[in-house]
Amino acid sequence: xxxxxLGTGSVGRSIAGKLVSIGHEVMLGSRTADNENAExxxxxxxxxxxxxxxxxxAAYGELLFNCTSGDGSVxxxxxxxxxxxxxxxxxxxxxALDFSQGRPPSLFVCNTDSLGEQIQRAFPELKVVKxxxxxxxxxxxxxxxxxxxxxxxxxxxxxxxxxxxxELLQGFGWxxxxxxxxxxxxxxxxxEAYVILWxxxxxxxxTPHVNIQVRR
Amino acid sequence: xxxxxLGTGSVGRSIAGKLVSIGHEVMLGSRTADNENAExxxxxxxxxxxxxxxxxxAAYGELLFNCTSGDGSVxxxxxxxxxxxxxxxxxxxxxALDFSQGRPPSLFVCNTDSLGEQIQRAFPELKVVKxxxxxxxxxxxxxxxxxxxxxxxxxxxxxxxxxxxxELLQGFGWxxxxxxxxxxxxxxxxxEAYVILWxxxxxxxxTPHVNIQVRR
Numbered sequence: 001x002x003x004x005x006l007g008t009g010s011v012g013r014s015i016a017g018k019l020v021s022i023g024h025e026v027m028l029g030s031r032t033a034d035n036e037n038a039e040x041x042x043x044x045x046x047x048x049x050x051x052x053x054x055x056x057x058a059a060y061g062e063l064l065f066n067c068t069s070g071d072g073s074v075x076x077x078x079x080x081x082x083x084x085x086x087x088x089x090x091x092x093x094x095x096a097l098d099f100s101q102g103r104p105p106s107l108f109v110c111n112t113d114s115l116g117e118q119i120q121r122a123f124p125e126l127k128v129v130k131x132x133x134x135x136x137x138x139x140x141x142x143x144x145x146x147x148x149x150x151x152x153x154x155x156x157x158x159x160x161x162x163x164x165x166x167e168l169l170q171g172f173g174w175x176x177x178x179x180x181x182x183x184x185x186x187x188x189x190x191x192e193a194y195v196i197l198w199x200x201x202x203x204x205x206x207t208p209h210v211n212i213q214v215r216r
Numbered sequence: 217x218x219x220x221x222l223g224t225g226s227v228g229r230s231i232a233g234k235l236v237s238i239g240h241e242v243m244l245g246s247r248t249a250d251n252e253n254a255e256x257x258x259x260x261x262x263x264x265x266x267x268x269x270x271x272x273x274a275a276y277g278e279l280l281f282n283c284t285s286g287d288g289s290v291x292x293x294x295x296x297x298x299x300x301x302x303x304x305x306x307x308x309x310x311x312a313l314d315f316s317q318g319r320p321p322s323l324f325v326c327n328t329d330s331l332g333e334q335i336q337r338a339f340p341e342l343k344v345v346k347x348x349x350x351x352x353x354x355x356x357x358x359x360x361x362x363x364x365x366x367x368x369x370x371x372x373x374x375x376x377x378x379x380x381x382x383e384l385l386q387g388f389g390w391x392x393x394x395x396x397x398x399x400x401x402x403x404x405x406x407x408e409a410y411v412i413l414w415x416x417x418x419x420x421x422x423t424p425h426v427n428i429q430v431r432r
Contacts, residue, residue, distance in 0.1 A: 201432075212431065215366040
């Protein structure tokens with residue numbers, strides 16, 4: 001499958017690299033067509049990897065990943081043509097991190113709304129599925145970085161899009177029984193708010209390779 | 217030890233009952249001296265159980281539990297005499313739940329502040345330790361209600377007060393290795409925000425007996 005990954009930071013490159021390694025063709029998108037991170041990633045990755053603007057990557061992908069910074073997410077998608085977004089699944093991995101008051105960051109949207117929902121409202125032609133935002137980028141594509149059983153969440157308003165994402169997550173190494181479906185996209189309020197705790201867990205344990213297992 | 221438990225809802229009665237069962241003397245405090253929940257709890261519990269106003273319970277306890285509703289927490293403590301709070305540890309179990317927009321509730325303070333910190337700022341003479349607010353009241357005092365290993369968080373600005381609470385938690389059935397110290401009281405932003413996710417987990421799994429194990 002052709003996948004457009006928006007965002008050339010560590011999250012975007014981890015996701016894009018994993019996608020190529022399991023047989024997908026990936027275009028990494030950024031603000032400019034000559035982004036250094038993207039150029040290096042393409043030359044290091046080789047076959048299956050390409051790069052372009054956000055608009056190029058949105059047009060290229062049959063499925064899209066949003067791995068931009070939280071405050072860059074809506075602008076990145078605005079630079080795409082609406083017809084290149086129409087009907088596509090967008091896996092939203094971003095968090096609404098606000099570093100303006102120092103570290104750990106707070107969130108610029110939280111509690112009564114979420115970044116996932118903001119993106120869905122701004123681009124109703126997309127099928128937004130929130131996932132993978134509750135962990136470090138290395139754990140996203142290599143769950144065994146964290147020992148023991150632990151979970152990844154999905155939520156979204158379109159069941160077929162969620163099913164597509166669950167299948168992709170299995171390709172990333174997440175067993176089906178470790179994928180927790182939290183329902184519609186409003187549950188992104190929960191998974192995004194959890195990041196405030198996750199940042200404290202990182203601080204307490206001194207490693208970002210921290211995730212949670214839900215016990216019931 | 218004499219313990220004052222503020223709040224006669226299910227959380228307050230679960231905590232108070234457990235405390236009596238492990239040998240403490242407990243006064244359950246409420247707005248009025250003739251609260252029905254409190255009177256029934258005292259008559260059912262027998263030796264070691266008493267009830268009174270919030271001010272009575274604050275005066276009685278060598279250590280205090282705040283189990284009032286989030287929006288009732290500061291008013292409840294304001295009704296106590298400052299000299300009855302001075303130097304005491306307050307275990308803050310409350311959550312800033314706002315049901316005004318329906319269910320699941322949102323939080324009336326979140327992200328850049330927390331209810332635990334609001335209480336600490338309003339009553340600097342208390343040693344506030346946030347704990348137990350991340351789970352159902354039955355699990356608080358009977359961790360085995362949830363199968364497998366799972367965790368309880370503590371945070372607060374006074375290390376001796378935290379140590380006192382960790383000891384109490386062990387009396388509640390929490391092994392020392394399942395108690396996660398997140399540092400100072402600002403970490404309450406994390407454990408309180410997590411409740412937004414916890415409410416979704418309750419919805420997804422159809423049971424409030426849900427808790428998390430931190431894997432690292």
